[in-house]
Amino acid sequence: MRSDLSTLFGRAAAAAADYRDSVGVRPVRPDADAATVEKALGGPLQTEPTAAEVVLEELVSAATPGLMGTAGPRFFGFVIGGASPAATAAxxxxxxxxxxxxxxxxxxxxxxxxxxxxxxxxxxxxxxxxxxxxxxxxxxxxxxxxxxxxxxxxxxxxxxxxxxxxxxxxxxxxxxxxxxxxxxxxxxxxxxxxxxxxxxxxxxxxxxxxxxxxxxxxxxxxxxxxxxxxxxxxxxxxxxxxxxxxxxxxxxxxxxxxxxxxxxxxxxxxxxxxxxxxxxxxxxxxxxxxxxxxxxxxxxxxxxxxxxxxxxxxxxxxxxxxxxxxxxxxxxxxxxxxxxxxxxxxxxxxxxLRELGTDGVAALVDRCCDLARRMAERLREGGATVHNEVVLNQVLVSFGGADGTAHTDEIIERVQRDGTCWLGGTTWRGRRLIRISVSNATTTEADIDVSAEAILRAASAAG
The missing domain is CATH 3.40.640.10 (Type I PLP-dependent aspartate aminotransferase-like (Major domain))
Structure with missing residues (x-):
């Protein structure tokens, strides 16, 4: 069974582009957990072949609710930069x-x-x-x-x-x-x-x-x-x-x-x-x-x-x-x-590298560093303790004073559930801290500000 590759590949590219066009405005967290997606994708393997177009539609439908917004501008959980337009197309x-x-x-x-x-x-x-x-x-x-x-x-x-x-x-x-x-x-x-x-x-x-x-x-x-x-x-x-x-x-x-x-x-x-x-x-x-x-x-x-x-x-x-x-x-x-x-x-x-050139790579690094410092300052103004000198794109914070780490994991959970941004935790020098990594070329000052507000709301709710 042979498919029209132009049509099939075009549909796949369109689905990917639709997702990337919307990733910056949708909640960063997935709508479905792994078990839900596995149920949609699982079950017994059928005996007869399935048309490639049908397979693609099934995959997009089942997987999309389980996609984390790592390619978007407000994912700060790991040093994940998303992928630039030219790099994605390549x-x-x-x-x-x-x-x-x-x-x-x-x-x-x-x-x-x-x-x-x-x-x-x-x-x-x-x-x-x-x-x-x-x-x-x-x-x-x-x-x-x-x-x-x-x-x-x-x-x-x-x-x-x-x-x-x-x-x-x-x-x-x-x-x-x-x-x-x-x-x-x-x-x-x-x-x-x-x-x-x-x-x-x-x-x-x-x-x-x-x-x-x-x-x-x-x-x-x-x-x-x-x-x-x-x-x-x-x-x-x-x-x-x-x-x-x-x-x-x-x-x-x-x-x-x-x-x-x-x-x-x-x-x-x-x-x-x-x-x-x-x-x-x-x-x-x-x-x-x-x-x-x-x-x-x-x-x-x-x-x-x-x-x-x-x-x-x-x-x-x-x-x-x-x-x-x-x-x-x-x-x-x-x-x-x-x-x-x-x-x-x-x-x-x-x-x-062709898309950015040397000046573009430097600007990307500089912008992420500036945004990390902006995040640190916004959170500090809201009562957070920043535990590291922000020399690059990493920020470590806690709430409740220098040793106020008791609610760190609860704050992280609340932030992730809120969906405005996604971040994780780490243990550094014996303290449980919130770790924020800024490395996406599409992140803006507005993304930083709305994410900082979401973190501060979660900290306030956690007490």
């Missing part, structure tokens, strides 16, 4: 083109888009122009790749070939990271065989950045092979580690330095915030997400490495049936990521 094309972005032979256009976008990203983010760039799923994959590269490098320097001999009997590696590192670092340590006990935490300063004097002391305690994980953008406060000072300290101890810059690395793109990540280019590997501050569709992460040959050596994959695999003169796309069968993520990133 992603629709990527789906329609259905390219497997394994290598240049299999997907020449996908490879070209990733090469071009990777080059632009290195320029924007202050990374060496000779670094490699792998398009992965997100920060978890990017950080896992970075730690895998570090594992190889420090064991190689210790005379051990981890690719050949594994970790059994290898010199013990330590991962030195902030006590306020992102949880993806811990999961990467588990996945790569380090184990959580290999992580040596370093105290953080008042706003969440790593304490460089403590880092220096921890590094001096032993000469074991060491991977240092630094951070551009604390997940709670937005604070960035002092990379210009911390990276040379790590290099004095011959450590591999990986920077987790899931959202904070984008600070480099703006003259107003670039000082927060000064020195970032001195590291060995970096991870970030385009689906955060660049506002492209999920899933779109980036793993960069100063040494492209090392990147290829650690991550490469080849097989006799894979045309174009196993190249020795240069790396291919599949040599830089954990996946070989993957969608062409680079088209959306390329489109977003």
């Amino acid at each position: 992603d629709l094309l990527a789906t329609g083109w259905d390219q497997c972005a394994y290598n240049e032979v299999l997907a020449p256009a996908a490879a070209a888009a990733e090469r071009a976008a990777g080059s632009w990203l290195k320029q924007l983010l202050g990374l060496p122009d000779t670094a490699s760039s792998g398009f992965v799923t997100g920060a978890q994959a990017a950080n896992t790749v970075g730690l895998a590269l570090g594992r190889h490098a420090v064991l190689r320097d210790a005379g051990w070939d981890v690719e050949r001999d594994g970790l059994f009997g290898a010199p013990a590696i330590r991962i030195v990271a902030s006590e306020e590192r992102h949880a993806t670092i811990d999961r990467a340590a588990r996945l790569l065989g380090f184990g959580l006990s290999a992580i040596e935490p370093v105290p953080a300063a008042a706003n969440g950045a790593i304490s460089v004097p403590h880092l220096r002391r921890v590094l001096a305690e032993t000469d074991r092979p060491t991977v240092v994980c630094l951070q551009a953008g604390n997940v709670n406060t937005g604070a960035c580690d002092d990379l210009a000072e911390a990276i040379p300290v790590a290099k004095e101890h011959e450590a591999w330095v990986h920077v987790d810059g899931a959202f904070g690395l984008w600070a480099a793109s703006s003259p107003r915030t670039a000082h927060l990540v000064e020195g970032v280019g001195l590291a060995d590997s970096w991870g970030t997400d385009a689906h955060k501050w660049l506002n492209v569709p999920y899933d779109s992460g980036l793993a960069f490495c100063r040494d492209p040959e090392l990147h290829r050596l650690v991550m490469h994959y080849s097989a006799s049936y894979l045309t174009g695999s196993g190249a020795t003169s240069d790396y291919v796309l599949g040599d830089l990521t954990p996946e070989s069968s993957r969608r062409a993520r680079g088209f959306a990133v390329w489109a977003a």
